[in-house]
Amino acid sequence: MQSEHxxxxxxxxxxxxxxxxxxxxxxxxxxxxxxGDDAAVLAAPDGRVVVSTDTLVHGPDFRLAWSTGFDLxxxxxxxNLADIAAMGARPTALFVALALPVDxxxxxxxxxxxxxxxxxxxxxxxxxxxxxxxxxSDTLTIAVTAVGVLDGRAPVLRSGARPGDVVAVAGxxxxxxxxxxxxxxxxxxxxxxxVPVDEARLDATERVDLAAQLRPTPPVAxxxxxxxxxxTAMMDVSDGLLLDATRMADAxxxxxxxxxxxxxxxxxGGEDHALLACFPSDRPLPxxxxxxxxxxxxxxxxxxxxxxxxxxxxxxxPQRDWDARRG
Amino acid sequence: MQSEHxxxxxxxxxxxxxxxxxxxxxxxxxxxxxxGDDAAVLAAPDGRVVVSTDTLVHGPDFRLAWSTGFDLxxxxxxxNLADIAAMGARPTALFVALALPVDxxxxxxxxxxxxxxxxxxxxxxxxxxxxxxxxxSDTLTIAVTAVGVLDGRAPVLRSGARPGDVVAVAGxxxxxxxxxxxxxxxxxxxxxxxVPVDEARLDATERVDLAAQLRPTPPVAxxxxxxxxxxTAMMDVSDGLLLDATRMADAxxxxxxxxxxxxxxxxxGGEDHALLACFPSDRPLPxxxxxxxxxxxxxxxxxxxxxxxxxxxxxxxPQRDWDARRG
Numbered sequence: 001m002q003s004e005h006x007x008x009x010x011x012x013x014x015x016x017x018x019x020x021x022x023x024x025x026x027x028x029x030x031x032x033x034x035x036g037d038d039a040a041v042l043a044a045p046d047g048r049v050v051v052s053t054d055t056l057v058h059g060p061d062f063r064l065a066w067s068t069g070f071d072l073x074x075x076x077x078x079x080n081l082a083d084i085a086a087m088g089a090r091p092t093a094l095f096v097a098l099a100l101p102v103d104x105x106x107x108x109x110x111x112x113x114x115x116x117x118x119x120x121x122x123x124x125x126x127x128x129x130x131x132x133x134x135x136x137s138d139t140l141t142i143a144v145t146a147v148g149v150l151d152g153r154a155p156v157l158r159s160g161a162r163p164g165d166v167v168a169v170a171g172x173x174x175x176x177x178x179x180x181x182x183x184x185x186x187x188x189x190x191x192x193x194x195v196p197v198d199e200a201r202l203d204a205t206e207r208v209d210l211a212a213q214l215r216p217t218p219p220v221a222x223x224x225x226x227x228x229x230x231x232t233a234m235m236d237v238s239d240g241l242l243l244d245a246t247r248m249a250d251a252x253x254x255x256x257x258x259x260x261x262x263x264x265x266x267x268x269g270g271e272d273h274a275l276l277a278c279f280p281s282d283r284p285l286p287x288x289x290x291x292x293x294x295x296x297x298x299x300x301x302x303x304x305x306x307x308x309x310x311x312x313x314x315x316x317x318p319q320r321d322w323d324a325r326r327g
Numbered sequence: 328m329q330s331e332h333x334x335x336x337x338x339x340x341x342x343x344x345x346x347x348x349x350x351x352x353x354x355x356x357x358x359x360x361x362x363g364d365d366a367a368v369l370a371a372p373d374g375r376v377v378v379s380t381d382t383l384v385h386g387p388d389f390r391l392a393w394s395t396g397f398d399l400x401x402x403x404x405x406x407n408l409a410d411i412a413a414m415g416a417r418p419t420a421l422f423v424a425l426a427l428p429v430d431x432x433x434x435x436x437x438x439x440x441x442x443x444x445x446x447x448x449x450x451x452x453x454x455x456x457x458x459x460x461x462x463x464s465d466t467l468t469i470a471v472t473a474v475g476v477l478d479g480r481a482p483v484l485r486s487g488a489r490p491g492d493v494v495a496v497a498g499x500x501x502x503x504x505x506x507x508x509x510x511x512x513x514x515x516x517x518x519x520x521x522v523p524v525d526e527a528r529l530d531a532t533e534r535v536d537l538a539a540q541l542r543p544t545p546p547v548a549x550x551x552x553x554x555x556x557x558x559t560a561m562m563d564v565s566d567g568l569l570l571d572a573t574r575m576a577d578a579x580x581x582x583x584x585x586x587x588x589x590x591x592x593x594x595x596g597g598e599d600h601a602l603l604a605c606f607p608s609d610r611p612l613p614x615x616x617x618x619x620x621x622x623x624x625x626x627x628x629x630x631x632x633x634x635x636x637x638x639x640x641x642x643x644x645p646q647r648d649w650d651a652r653r654g
Binding site: 155 | 364368370375379381387410411413414423424457462473475482486561
């Protein structure tokens with residue numbers, strides 16, 4: 001029998017850990033040249049690719065007491081798939097830079113690989129991990145780069161929204177931030193240190209919110225649907241609806257007028273990775289999208305709620321808000 | 328006047344830090360859609376792209392006492408450009424996931440951006456930073472993903488080498504590891520903590536070696552040249568010639584027979600990011616490459632030196648060797 005120590009990535013070494021990861025990912029590659037060489041070769045049938053990168057860092061983005069390896073693999077895939085979808089593109093490949101403490105159990109790494117794979121299978125069929133990098137770090141870090149294709153369509157930017165367009169969202173708003181609040185409020189000890197989640201202490205709604213935080217399910221397939229339906233602008237809601245809507249309004253030089261009725265979690269909570277999109281008002285919204293406002297000519301305020309300018313803490317700033325979120 | 332604290336990324340916040348980075352990169356983008364949206368859109372004229380990712384982590388990969396922000400930006404670009412070149416491809420874009428301690432000075436981040444930009448300008452004209460991600464972390468981490476194009480050529484893999492081919496390299500071997508040894512031997516205090524480099528304590532050769540470690544200059548432009556010249560296999564030498572040659576020999580199922588004469592630093596030292604390539608023996612090597620061996624039918628040993636199987640510590644394992652390199 002092997003001791004626990006012998007199952008750490010530091011003891012096993014790079015080659016053995018990569019072999020475990022490759023086993024977890026086996027058969028999923030769809031690339032012309034997949035993992036294992038200096039670089040992968042991906043098809044770009046219409047002569048363009050869409051590329052984005054997003055990182056999860058232990059501390060500001062997750063706590064190991066709350067997230068499993070599977071959760072982290074899933075979430076690191078999902079947040080990147082959402083960025084590709086937000087361009088109206090279809091994700092085809094993920095590249096994963098994994099920086100691991102040397103005492104990380106290899107079983108955790110295998111679960112992380114399975115989480116990446118399952119998120120691709122369930123959210124973006126045909127997309128797979130096609131490469132990556134493994135290094136040692138004191139801070140567990142997962143930096144994912146996602147690549148997608150446009151299938152001949154034009155990309156949908158943040159800057160294309162026009163006065164008169166309908167503002168719509170697909171996916172949940174607020175659940176992930178309620179899930180985060182549950183973790184901070186209910187699963188820390190007396191001195192604030194995270195403790196493992198006991199699902200028995202959660203009701204059904206709370207479990208849904210927690211799942212939205214740990215394993216978000218952005219509507220990735222609706223990105224190309226929105227593009228095909230004529231979306232004039234689109235982005236994913238990663239840092240909070242008001243903050244991201246402000247970015248879209250500024251990029252498009254319009255005022256985004258939200259209807260009243262959205263609660264505080266929906267307005268200011270991040271990490272759901274819903275799709276925020278604008279559509280011409282003269283045709284029906286595609287299935288999966290619901291109207292939440294309209295666009296007006298640019299006024300002083302970038303975003304209004306029921307006619308009143310949005311104020312206060314609009315959303316999440318990973319640099320400035322990090323200390324405030326320490327457990 | 329602002330206090331020092333007010334120039335940290337934690338105080339300034341994401342938006343202000345991104346603005347500084349964008350200023351440092353201004354005018355460099357060559358993409359259809361560059362930084363600032365959910366994702367970039369890159370041209371892929373021949374219907375394929377080449378993608379690779381590689382990470383620098385504070386501790387195993389660099390020490391802030393020894394590397395400037397410029398050095399880190401340069402090196403994180405260079406090592407990724409080398410991976411694209413090693414496929415015979417031409418780099419077109421970098422994506423940079425930057426995880427920064429909140430007390431990082433914004434001037435350091437601006438220097439890092441300038442290092443990224445200068446490395447692209449000098450090593451891979453036309454390539455630029457086209458996107459990225461900024462997050463907080465206790466451990467400074469730079470994960471770069473590079474994208475390139477093949478201009479209609481087939482990718483050059485590790486697995487295409489054939490018995491009878493000539494083994495050649497372009498670029499330096501051993502200088503970067505001599506530079507690392509200089510840092511560990513000469514620029515640590517009595518208890519082993521890194522101290523800033525005093526160039527006055529180095530002779531001209533040592534300065535070249537140190538520069539190879541801190542700001543490597545892989546022969547990126549020679550990747551496509553090698554492909555056009557009929558290279559049968561290629562990779563970059565990142566972890567040590569013997570270790571990387573073993574990987575190529577195993578992938579191609581051949582034995583790589585090195586001529587005698589390479590010193591220990593050239594054989595076992597990593598991080599030069601030279602290009603190791605195999606060419607048909609019936610034509611001249613392209614300019615910039617020099618022969619270092621030949622390929623034979625696979626025997627027991629993957630790599631031989633003057634006919635003797637290579638043994639010992641072949642190169643660098645980031646998981647297993649991390650503790651041994653602690654300063």
